[in-house]
Amino acid sequence: MGNVGRVPVGIIGASGYGGVQLVRLLADHPAAEVVYLGGDSSAGKPYSSLYPHLTNCVDLTVEAIDLDKIAAKCEVVFLSLPNGLAYQMAPTLIEKGCKVLDLSADYRFENLDTYKAWYGGDRSDSALAATAVYGLPELYRDRIKNAQLVGCAGCYVTASLLALAPLLKQGIIVPETAIIDAKSGSSGGGRKAEINLLLAEADNSIGAYGVGRHRHTPEIEQVCSDLAGHDIKVQFTPHLMPMVRGILATVYANLRDPGLVREDLITIFSAFYRNSPLVKVLPAGVYPQSKWACGTNLCYIGVEVDPRTDRVIVMSAIDNLIKGQAGQGIQCMNLMMGWEETLGLPQLAFYP
Numbered sequence: 001m002g003n004v005g006r007v008p009v010g011i012i013g014a015s016g017y018g019g020v021q022l023v024r025l026l027a028d029h030p031a032a033e034v035v036y037l038g039g040d041s042s043a044g045k046p047y048s049s050l051y052p053h054l055t056n057c058v059d060l061t062v063e064a065i066d067l068d069k070i071a072a073k074c075e076v077v078f079l080s081l082p083n084g085l086a087y088q089m090a091p092t093l094i095e096k097g098c099k100v101l102d103l104s105a106d107y108r109f110e111n112l113d114t115y116k117a118w119y120g121g122d123r124s125d126s127a128l129a130a131t132a133v134y135g136l137p138e139l140y141r142d143r144i145k146n147a148q149l150v151g152c153a154g155c156y157v158t159a160s161l162l163a164l165a166p167l168l169k170q171g172i173i174v175p176e177t178a179i180i181d182a183k184s185g186s187s188g189g190g191r192k193a194e195i196n197l198l199l200a201e202a203d204n205s206i207g208a209y210g211v212g213r214h215r216h217t218p219e220i221e222q223v224c225s226d227l228a229g230h231d232i233k234v235q236f237t238p239h240l241m242p243m244v245r246g247i248l249a250t251v252y253a254n255l256r257d258p259g260l261v262r263e264d265l266i267t268i269f270s271a272f273y274r275n276s277p278l279v280k281v282l283p284a285g286v287y288p289q290s291k292w293a294c295g296t297n298l299c300y301i302g303v304e305v306d307p308r309t310d311r312v313i314v315m316s317a318i319d320n321l322i323k324g325q326a327g328q329g330i331q332c333m334n335l336m337m338g339w340e341e342t343l344g345l346p347q348l349a350f351y352p
């Protein structure tokens with residue numbers, strides 16, 4: 001870090017998993033420089049004491065959160081905090097001229113009543129929330145370019161929506177028949193001590209949770225309704241997998257035209273994402289694995305048709321911490337700053 005001429009960036013919530021991805025990715029970003037790291041219980045600690053593997057590239061200490069000071073220092077601020085905190089901070093940062101990217105759910109909802117119903121809290125920032133743009137570049141690229149406040153899409157939501165968007169937008173499926181079966185690595189739960197995230201609980205085991213009531217459901221439905229042009233409901237079931245990172249969403253839906261074959265749909269998906277360099281539509285018969293996206297900002301999509309049931313099956317793989325969180329935020333920042341969308345975003349996975 002310490003590069004003259006780069007845009008000064010702050011990260012509030014730098015000590016968490018999203019924060020450390022941002023620090024790592026921005027350390028290699030040619031146009032941005034991290035100048036502020038903020039936290040709560042980690043305030044006062046050298047960042048390298050939290051993440052010793054970054055000792056040689058980060059020489060900052062985590063600071064207590066002082067919004068005036070942050071706004072004076074930073075042109076862009078990432079908020080990587082538990083839900084319910086960003087809406088207490090963003091108004092001040094926006095008022096002072098910062099561009100703000102929130103990785104939590106606080107600014108993802110068009111209707112704050114929906115947010116309150118699923119997340120609780122008392123919102124007095126409805127005017128500002130109405131200006132927030134939903135941070136999924138593949139669907140809302142032009143709006144993000146002009147935004148000052150972006151509520152970045154959630155991890156499961158990103159995988160699910162990138163699988164569903166071409167189908168809904170082109171009217172290829174009966175929207176209400178969409179079922180999303182998604183699996184996540186345990187880092188989706190953040191860097192905190194929770195019993196279900198312990199190695200002894202999560203290893204060698206797979207289980208569903210939040211069945212019929214996961215808080216990503218209304219977020220998925222909001223964007224699906226926008227794409228379909230009318231209100232729709234979807235079925236979404238997440239599972240915790242015995243792995244650290246990655247999401248695989250498998251989406252099923254009934255085709256309106258049973259005559260469609262997978263090659264037709266692959267052509268449609270490829271055309272839909274032709275200007276989205278970070279979405280990779282796979283050839284016929286190739287189905288993505290979460291490992292392929294590990295450490296990258298890519299989304300891999302495989303498409304199949306089952307002619308016996310007239311259903312399309314779309315599989316979508318991302319890294320929950322990159323395309324599902326920090327990388328998505330950086331992709332949005334690139335657009336907001338008028339930079340190349342892919343700047344500083346890795347596209348080569350570790351393998352195996």
Ligand SMILES: NC(=O)C1=CN([C@@H]2O[C@H](COP(=O)(O)OP(=O)(O)OC[C@H]3O[C@@H](n4cnc5c(N)ncnc54)[C@H](OP(=O)(O)O)[C@@H]3O)[C@@H](O)[C@H]2O)C=CC1
Pocket residue numbers: 012013014015016017018019038039040041042043065080081082083085103104105153154155187188189190191192320321324325
């Ligand atoms: N993990 C994932 O895969 C994804 C997460 N998200 C969302 O991104 C956000 C961050 O998630 P993640 O990085 O996993 O979370 P972590 O639990 O790993 O990190 C949370 C961060 O928030 C800080 N924090 C906690 N409480 C407070 C507080 N009261 N005041 C100030 N700072 C506080 C912590 O600071 P300290 O350590 O100093 O106490 C820490 O830096 C969440 O909203 C999450 O829902 C979105 C997509 C994917």
Ligand SMILES: CC(=O)N[C@@H](CCC(=O)OP(=O)(O)O)C(=O)O
Pocket residue numbers: 103104105153154155156184185186187188189190216238240
């Ligand atoms: C495995 C695990 O616990 N995953 C988290 C993922 C959600 C998350 O991190 O929240 P956002 O993407 O909405 O910000 C969960 O199910 O709550």
